[in-house]
Amino acid sequence: MFKSGSTRLIRNLNQQHILNLVRMFPGITGREISNQTGLQISTVLYTLKTLQKKGLIRSAGFGPTTTVGGKPPLKWRLNPEYGFILGIELLSREARLVLLDFDQRLIASHIQTLPDGLSAKQVIRIIRQMIDEQLQSQRIALNSVLGVGIGIPGTVDSEQGIIEYAPAFPFIKLPFKNLLSKYIPLPIHIENDANAGALGCKWLDPEEQMSENFIYLTIQQKFSGMGVGFIIHHELYRGAHGASGEIANFLSPGRWQKILAEVSSELGSGNRLLHKLEAFRTGRLPLSFLTNLAREGEAAAQTLLALIGAEIGSQIVHLIDLIDPQKIIIGGDLCEAAQFLKPAIQSKIAKEVISQSAREIPVKFSSFAALSGAYGGSALVLRKIFRQF
Numbered sequence: 365m366f367k368s369g370s371t372r373l374i375r376n377l378n379q380q381h382i383l384n385l386v387r388m389f390p391g392i393t394g395r396e397i398s399n400q401t402g403l404q405i406s407t408v409l410y411t412l413k414t415l416q417k418k419g420l421i422r423s424a425g426f427g428p429t430t431t432v433g434g435k436p437p438l439k440w441r442l443n444p445e446y447g448f449i450l451g452i453e454l455l456s457r458e459a460r461l462v463l464l465d466f467d468q469r470l471i472a473s474h475i476q477t478l479p480d481g482l483s484a485k486q487v488i489r490i491i492r493q494m495i496d497e498q499l500q501s502q503r504i505a506l507n508s509v510l511g512v513g514i515g516i517p518g519t520v521d522s523e524q525g526i527i528e529y530a531p532a533f534p535f536i537k538l539p540f541k542n543l544l545s546k547y548i549p550l551p552i553h554i555e556n557d558a559n560a561g562a563l564g565c566k567w568l569d570p571e572e573q574m575s576e577n578f579i580y581l582t583i584q585q586k587f588s589g590m591g592v593g594f595i596i597h598h599e600l601y602r603g604a605h606g607a608s609g610e611i612a613n614f615l616s617p618g619r620w621q622k623i624l625a626e627v628s629s630e631l632g633s634g635n636r637l638l639h640k641l642e643a644f645r646t647g648r649l650p651l652s653f654l655t656n657l658a659r660e661g662e663a664a665a666q667t668l669l670a671l672i673g674a675e676i677g678s679q680i681v682h683l684i685d686l687i688d689p690q691k692i693i694i695g696g697d698l699c700e701a702a703q704f705l706k707p708a709i710q711s712k713i714a715k716e717v718i719s720q721s722a723r724e725i726p727v728k729f730s731s732f733a734a735l736s737g738a739y740g741g742s743a744l745v746l747r748k749i750f751r752q753f
Contacts (some may be wrong), residue, residue, distance in 0.1 A: 375411075378403065382411045384750055386421050386440050387468075388573050393427050393437040412440060419446050420466075442467045447510035450495060450550075451564075451742030453557055453735075454516040456532035459490060462738040463498050466510070468568055468746070472498050473735055484538055492547045511551035512544075513744030515560030515737045517591055519607045522555045528606075531589070553744035558582050558609050559600055560740030561695045562593025565730060566600075567743040577689045582696035582736065583614060583676065590614040590679060594687065615675060623671045627664055655701045666704055673705035677712025684717050684725060691726040695736030702729040 378401075385397055394412055398405045415421045422443040426436035444467035453460045456478070463472040476494055478487075491514075499506060518530035525541020527533075541552050555563070562580035565572045572578065580593040592609035594601040602608055615623075657665035680692055698705060709727055717723045732739040 378407065378411050379415060380751065382408065383415055383420060386415075387442055387750065388570075390441040390467075391424050391427075391439040392441075393439055395437055412438075419443055444469060447508055448504055449510055449742045449745045450498075450512040451560075451738045451740065451745070452491060452494070452512065452514045453560070453737030453741060454487065454491075454514060454530075454532070455557075455737075456517075459487075459494060460735055460738040461494050461498060462735055462742055463502065463504075464742050468742075471504075472502055473738070474498055475734070482533065484533075484535060484540070484543060487533065488544055488547050491544070495548065506550070509550050510749060511553060511745035512548060513553045513555070513560065513741035514540075514544075515555050515557035515741045515744075517557050517589070519605075519610065520554055520556045520559075521606055522553070522559075522602070525552065525554045527554070551745070551748070553741075553748060555740070555744055556591065556593075556602075556606070556609070557737045557740065558591030558593040559602060560593075560744060561591075561730075561736045562595050562693075562740070563600055563743040563747060564732060564736060564740030565693050565695070566595055566598070567746050568739055569731065572693070575690055577687070578691045578693055579680075579683050579687060579689045580693045580695060580730075581676075581680070581683075582694070583698055590676075592683065594689075596687070611679060614679065615672070619675070623668065623675070626671060627667050630667060651697055651701060655704070658701070658704050669701050669704035670708045673708030674712055676705065677709040678716070680709060680727075681712055681716045684713065684722050685719070688719065688722055689725070691728060693728050693730055695730035695732060695740075697734050699729045699733035699736070 381401060382397055385392055385400060389396075394405060394408045397403070398408045401408070412421065416423070420443060421440050424439040424441040427439050429436045444465040446466040448466070448471065449464045451462045451464070459476045459478055461474045462470060465471055474494060474497075476490065478490065482490075495512070499509070516527060516530055517532055518535070519528040520526070521528055525539065527535045527538045527540045529536055541554050544552050558580060561582050565578070565580055566575070567573070575595065576598055578595050580595070582591045583589075590611040592611060594609060654665050654669060658669055684692070706727060706729065713725060713727070714723045717725070730736045
């Protein structure tokens, strides 16, 4: 159904627009908002005062006077004390949490190891315990939290809060939001982790707020699958059934053995690193161990990471040919090995992407690194708040 253009609707749209400009451009003035929106300066100033009364924004000092003189203009920014946001990413062996204030600044972060075989109730208890511990340590009341956003690998019905399938847990058609609500009396939002990560970049990385089309991908320590999030025309694309972006068997055991064989052929089968890695299943690849050795100059580790980067690059080539995005953003655990992965990824793109103009597409590793999914969880809450008017 279409909404009629009532006075209230127009007022709410103006508030939404102006609030988002304050979020995106901290220190913006009323005159700058008027110039960007085309709204009368009187309407802008009235709306700013309304948002200030609601506690959403606050003044941030004065800007320079204009060439014609007069009072210096007030600058505006979000009010960090309006409330707090919790973002969580659930992985097979870890739960990662960030606590942000309303101005999107990091207050605390935490990574907790998870044992195997957890039930849904056990996972929920761990989440509640993590939340309680972080809020207590920061002396923040639970009712000051504006919401909790959770990203999890798999297929998620984000509207209903149902986890259709989660490879890391025995969850099938689990009404996770409803179960969580019994233990956590806060607004709860649930999303696929790659989708959440894409939103985290879009909403929390100042460099990406104006990016119209990009692909976000994440591969965690397991290296068994790749999650992909698509931002198309500034919006998250989930697909017809909310299952877009799932790439299974990214690095199969057979392919892993071939990669090890390539390293062995290049450096010799007696290399100490190869013997150690052969004891690991693909799903337990020690990325931190590899990265540290590579930084120390271990040739086998550097070669191995370059070959993994080439595998990632091959997948990205297909995505670029399909979507033709402005850039590629990589988040999650891979960020710690960016210096060894990025050259191989870019080389694959430069050689194999069909479109000549797309072969120089930027590849960026998220500044949120291992906490990219948790930041994405917080973006789920922020997006709801900033679009609720």
